[in-house]
Amino acid sequence: MADPAANGNTDSGGSRIGRVPAGYWLAGAFLLVVPSFASNFVMYQIFGWSFILGMISLSLMFLAGYGGMFSLAQMTVAGLAGYVVAICGTSAITDISQNWPWYINIPAALLIAAIFATIVGWLAVRTEGIYTIMITLAVASAFFYFTRQNYVLFNGFSGFNGIFPPQLFGVDWRNPIAFYYLALFWAVFWYLAVLYVSRSPMGLALQGIRDNPRRMAALGFDVTLHRVAAYTFAAFPAAIGGILLTWQSAQISPGTAGIGPVIDILVIAVIGGLRHPIGPFVGAFVYVILKSFSIDILVALGMAGERFQLLIGLGFLAIVFWSPDGLLGLWAKLRDLNRRDPLIGRLVRRL
Amino acid sequence: MKTRTLLAVLAATFLTATAHAQTLKVGALATLEGTYTALGEDGMRGLRLALSQANNMAGGREIEIIVAGTDASPDSAVRAARKVVEQDGVELLIGPLSGSEGIALRDYSKTQPHVTFINGISGAQETTFVDPSENFFRFNMDGAQWSAGLGEYIYNVKGYETIATIAEDYSFTYTQVLGLALGYCAAGGEITERIWVPLGTKDFASIIAALPDDVDALYLGLGGGDAVNFLNQYQQAGGDAQLVGGTIMVDGTVLSSKGDAKNALIGVPSSGPQADTWDDPNWQAFVKAYQDEFPPDQRFPSPSLMATGYYNATTAAVSCLNEVGGDLSDGQAAFRSCLSNLVLDAPNGEIKLDGNRQAIGTNFISEVVELEDGTLATQLVKIVPNVNQTLGIDPETFAGFGVPGRDVPECKSSY
Incomplete structure (x- = not known):
């Protein structure tokens, strides 16, 4: 990886905690105190939704950034987990929902999502590049059309509504503050988990496989197994994201994991940057801001609000055009600007 | 990491919502x-x-x-x-x-x-x-009220004794078909088949191929782009059945669409909360x-x-x-x-x-006509005043039908 942070710290000395850069502490402290000044909308919709989309996108970033596998089925994994929670748990569709308690339906959702992702992975790892994208997109659209037309289990177009999180520890988890911390906790948890796994033997082997599968195979690594395992691992952040998404909007329908959202997850990962697990969260935040406020920007500029999709598209285009590596790449470029030797144009190490 | 702090500044700028008294x-x-x-x-x-x-x-x-x-x-x-x-x-x-x-x-x-x-x-x-x-x-x-009177009209006046319905697969059109079915079946008509297509369908080829040809008319409960797409493909496939329109099937959005497809709608009866050429001041x-x-x-x-x-x-x-x-x-x-x-x-x-x-x-039964300037509009046939949500049926009986759905209600001559 080009980014030193993704390869483990190169500087020596100090405890693990001491090596965490100051920016992380600042960002962490800021995120912890957001509820003290932010409105419910900002906590619940802007940050809550960003964390959720970030997690789902993180699972794509893990597969694409470390494994070189662009899977478009991650939103589908999230959607499936949301559906399982709706079907096994409680919803307004009492004919289908089983009313099982949370300690059964949440593990069931995670398990089923993981099995599904493993099967998708097992199918997809036999392909490379554009073919991986196509086969996973096919899975995603098949899931979308299936849920839309299946009434016995998925309740067709309307899907399920009235799905609420369990009242665990006496907390109403749909309360904006509680939901904010819940989403924040899982976002940070999966961020750290992905960072950890990326530096573990499994993660390093995966990056080796991304760079040169034949050499890794010659070294005795089982390439297929590692790739499939990556899909299985990536299912979990996506599934947690999917469950939170279902609770946030209190409903799930085929549109939740439709073709649009599936592409959105890719867009989020790409605009954020695929080099580091923070990228998807940055991308998700930008996406949510654009999605929520572009119509207001247009109206403020005296243009017709109906064209807000144009602004979203232009925003994405600008980011991808100026920085193919996403916002993280843009940041790295700016940082490197003053470290570049003006004569040879290469990076120099300042001592 | 520093991106985060940058975002924090960005975030702070929109956090305060201003309110004017x-x-x-x-x-x-x-x-x-x-x-x-x-x-x-x-x-x-x-x-x-x-x-x-x-x-x-x-x-x-x-x-x-x-x-x-x-x-x-x-x-x-x-x-x-x-x-x-x-x-x-x-x-x-x-x-x-x-x-x-x-x-x-x-x-x-x-x-x-x-x-x-x-x-x-x-x-x-x-x-x-x-x-x-x-x-x-x-x-x-609601959709059922917008269908009030249409069932009786197409059975008694148009003489359609059997129909099949093709409609988008979601709550509004379920409600429309419910309103149609209550009037139509009570008048003596029979709905032989109900075909539901996903909202946003672009390719109707398989559906058109499967349309029944032994019915007197087809009821179309489609709207917006779906309606135009269906009409186009239906005409290309040589379809010439009698049509009955749902409320948004014959709405201005479809009637003013580009192309010839909409001409298939001329003469089609439908119902809804308005009739374009009504002469009320x-x-x-x-x-x-x-x-x-x-x-x-x-x-x-x-x-x-x-x-x-x-x-x-x-x-x-x-x-x-x-x-x-x-x-x-x-x-x-x-x-x-x-x-x-x-x-x-x-x-x-x-x-x-x-x-x-x-x-x-008030509900309006209308038929599509071509105006002098070549545009299409709905012309009033009959006014159904004072339509309430249960369509004049006793609320308990009405609630007994259940939530409108793909097969709700059944087509029966009395309930």
């Missing part, structure tokens, strides 16, 4: 993306027309409209509503447009008791019939106001029912705001009681609300 913030929700975009845009025209007629003032307060777009899915409707209610702090929300959105917003409105929701034009029955919300008002009739005045307000290339020849629906919702809000003098204190109690008791002298007939805050209004 004088202006009244009103949220407007419409489908501005997806298959119903053209419908949503016309809905917004209806809303703007009503506001401009009121000089953008209501009860002495200036109105500030905050528009939020949806894509007809319940998710997007709730997200958009949450944005205008919780971020922009609107006191009143007008919308949404589509059936399943309405159900989602009814549920959301229960969590926001301090805001009044006035439905735009969404027409699912459940929205006000099952578990209604105290602060959700609907000044348009109130209606004619409304049509003229609509035509004068917007340049011809930015509107339909005549207001669609989306425009009428949003117009009525906005007019109702404005007239009640005037009556209470813009006073929305005490949980908007005075304003809401005014809405509940309002008899709205709407362009498409008088509208009043029932105990569930659901409209009781």
Whole structure:
């Protein structure tokens, strides 16, 4: 990886905690105190939704950034987990929902999502590049059309509504503050988990496989197994994201994991940057801001609000055009600007 | 990492929502993306027309409209509503447009008791019939009410003894088919088959191939882009069956579409809350106001029912705001009681609300005709006055049918 942070710290000395850069502490402290000044909308919709989309996108970033596998089925994994929670748990569709308690339906959702992702992975790892994208997109659209037309289990177009999180520890988890911390906790948890796994033997082997599968195979690594395992691992952040998404909007329908959202997850990962697990969260935040406020920007500029999709598209285009590596790449470029030797144009190490 | 701090600064800039005491913030929700975009845009025209007629003032307060777009899915409707209610702090929300959105917003409105929701034009029955919300008002009739009288008309006058239905697969069209089936089956007709197609279907080839040919007529419950796509492909496939249109099948959005496909609709009977060429002076005045307000290339020849629906919702809000003098204190109690008791002298007939805050209004049976200038419009055949939500059926019997669905209700001659 080009980014030193993704390869483990190169500087020596100090405890693990001491090596965490100051920016992380600042960002962490800021995120912890957001509820003290932010409105419910900002906590619940802007940050809550960003964390959720970030997690789902993180699972794509893990597969694409470390494994070189662009899977478009991650939103589908999230959607499936949301559906399982709706079907096994409680919803307004009492004919289908089983009313099982949370300690059964949440593990069931995670398990089923993981099995599904493993099967998708097992199918997809036999392909490379554009073919991986196509086969996973096919899975995603098949899931979308299936849920839309299946009434016995998925309740067709309307899907399920009235799905609420369990009242665990006496907390109403749909309360904006509680939901904010819940989403924040899982976002940070999966961020750290992905960072950890990326530096573990499994993660390093995966990056080796991304760079040169034949050499890794010659070294005795089982390439297929590692790739499939990556899909299985990536299912979990996506599934947690999917469950939170279902609770946030209190409903799930085929549109939740439709073709649009599936592409959105890719867009989020790409605009954020695929080099580091923070990228998807940055991308998700930008996406949510654009999605929520572009119509207001247009109206403020005296243009017709109906064209807000144009602004979203232009925003994405600008980011991808100026920085193919996403916002993280843009940041790295700016940082490197003053470290570049003006004569040879290469990076120099300042001592 | 430093990106985070940068974002923090960015975030802080929009965290504080400013509120002006004088202006009244009103949220407007419409489908501005997806298959119903053209419908949503016309809905917004209806809303703007009503506001401009009121000089953008209501009860002495200036109105500030905050528009939020949806894509007809319940998710997007709730997200958009949450944005205008919780971020922009609107006191009143007008919308949404589509059936399943309405159900989602009814549920959301229960969590926001301090805001009044006035439905735009969404027409699912459940929205006000099952578990209604105290602060959700609907000044348009639902899909079943819009079908009132059509079943009897096509059986008795047109003589169609068997029909098959092809309709989009969601709550609004279920409700429309329910209204049709109750009248049609009671009159003696038989629905042999009900075909449901996903919303946003572009390729109807497999459906057209499977259409039954031993029925007297086909009922089409499609809307927007779906309706135009179906008509195109149906004509290319050489289809020539008698057609019966659902409410949004023969709406201005379809009748003013480009191409020849729409000509298949000439002579097709349908029903809905308006008939384009109705000679009522109130209606004619409304049509003229609509035509004068917007340049011809930015509107339909005549207001669609989306425009009428949003117009009525906005007019109702404005007239009640005037009556209470813009006073929305005490949980908007005075304003809401005014809405509940309002008899709205709407362009498409008088509208009043029932105990569930659901409209009781007038329904129009019409046929599509070609006007002198070559455009298509719906011509009034029959008026069905005072249509309530249970279509005149005893409420308990009506509730016994269950929530409208793919097979609900059964086609029986008596219930």
